[in-house]
Amino acid sequence: MxxxxxxxxxxxxxxxxxxxxxxxxxxxxxxxxxxxxxxxxxxxxxxxxxxxxxxxxxxxxxxxxxxxxxxxxSPVGHLLPKDARPRIAVKRWEALADGVCDAAALVFLERKRPASKQDADWIKRQLSKVDAGLKMMSDDLGNQNWCTGEFFCLADVAVGCALGYLNFRFPEIDWRRQHPKLSELFDRMMQRPAFKDTVPVA
Ligand SMILES: N[C@@H](CCC(=O)N[C@@H](CS)C(=O)NCC(=O)O)C(=O)O
Structure with a gap:
C-alpha cells in the first residue's frame, strides 16, 4: 500500500x-x-x-x-469508538480541526498571490474561522487530558495536526497564549513518536 x-x-x-x-x-x-x-x-x-x-x-x-x-x-491502537454516539463525537472534533486547516490553508494560498490581487476581506473571513475554531476546541477540551476525556483518539490526532500546521505556517497566531489548555494538549501529543516524526518541513 x-x-x-x-x-x-x-x-x-x-x-x-x-x-x-x-x-x-x-x-x-x-x-x-x-x-x-x-x-x-x-x-x-x-x-x-x-x-x-x-x-x-x-x-x-x-x-x-x-x-x-x-x-x-488494523485491530491495534483503536482511535475511533465503535458505538455511534462517541464515534460521531470524535468525527465532529475531526471536522472542526480539519475545518481550521482548510481556512488556514486558504489564507496561506491567498497570501502567496501578488499583493495587488490579495483580498483582505477574504483573508479576514478565513482567519475568523481559525480563531473561532480554536476557541471551540479550547472550550470543548476544558480541563480534560484528551479531547474526548481520558483516552487518546483520532480527535487528538486531528487537533494536533491543526495546531502543528498553525505553528508551521502562522507563527504570528499566538494560540498557545490564548488557549493554554490547547498548548498543554499539544505538548502532550508531541511526546508521541508519531507526532515527533511528522513535524511539517518546507
Ligand atoms: N478534505 C481534504 C483536504 C485535502 C487538501 O486540501 N489537501 C491540500 C494540501 S493541504 C491539497 O492537496 N491541495 C491541492 C489543491 O487544492 O489543488 C482531506 O481531508 O484530505
Whole structure:
C-alpha cells in the first residue's frame, strides 16, 4: 500500500500519524500537488493529497475516509469508538480541526498571490474561522487530558495536526497564549513518536 502526500499538509500528517499509531505499513510517496510534475491527479481527480493506494491499485481519499479505512484494517491502537454516539463525537472534533486547516490553508494560498490581487476581506473571513475554531476546541477540551476525556483518539490526532500546521505556517497566531489548555494538549501529543516524526518541513 502507498500513501501519496506532501511533507507540509496537515491532512497527510493526520494519515501518517494514524498509520503509525496503528502500525500499518505502507510506502510513503512524497508528491506536492502544486508542483508542475505532480502525479496526484492520476490518483485523485480532485488533485488533492492525501491519497491512499491499495494493493489492487484502487485509491482512497480524502483523509477522513483514509483514517476510517486504517481503523478498519488494523485491530491495534483503536482511535475511533465503535458505538455511534462517541464515534460521531470524535468525527465532529475531526471536522472542526480539519475545518481550521482548510481556512488556514486558504489564507496561506491567498497570501502567496501578488499583493495587488490579495483580498483582505477574504483573508479576514478565513482567519475568523481559525480563531473561532480554536476557541471551540479550547472550550470543548476544558480541563480534560484528551479531547474526548481520558483516552487518546483520532480527535487528538486531528487537533494536533491543526495546531502543528498553525505553528508551521502562522507563527504570528499566538494560540498557545490564548488557549493554554490547547498548548498543554499539544505538548502532550508531541511526546508521541508519531507526532515527533511528522513535524511539517518546507
Ligand atoms: N478534505 C481534504 C483536504 C485535502 C487538501 O486540501 N489537501 C491540500 C494540501 S493541504 C491539497 O492537496 N491541495 C491541492 C489543491 O487544492 O489543488 C482531506 O481531508 O484530505
Amino acid at each position: 502507498k500513501l501519496i502526500g506532501s511533507l507540509t499538509s496537515p491532512f497527510v500528517r493526520k494519515v501518517r500519524i494514524v498509520a503509525a499509531e496503528k502500525f500499518v505499513e505502507y510506502e510513503f510517496v512524497v508528491d506536492t500537488p502544486w508542483s508542475e510534475e505532480t502525479q496526484v491527479p492520476n490518483f485523485n481527480p480532485l488533485g488533492k493529497v492525501p491519497v491512499w493506494v491499495l494493493d489492487d491499485g484502487k485509491t482512497l481519499f480524502d483523509s477522513r475516509v483514509i483514517v476510517e479505512y486504517l481503523e478498519h484494517v
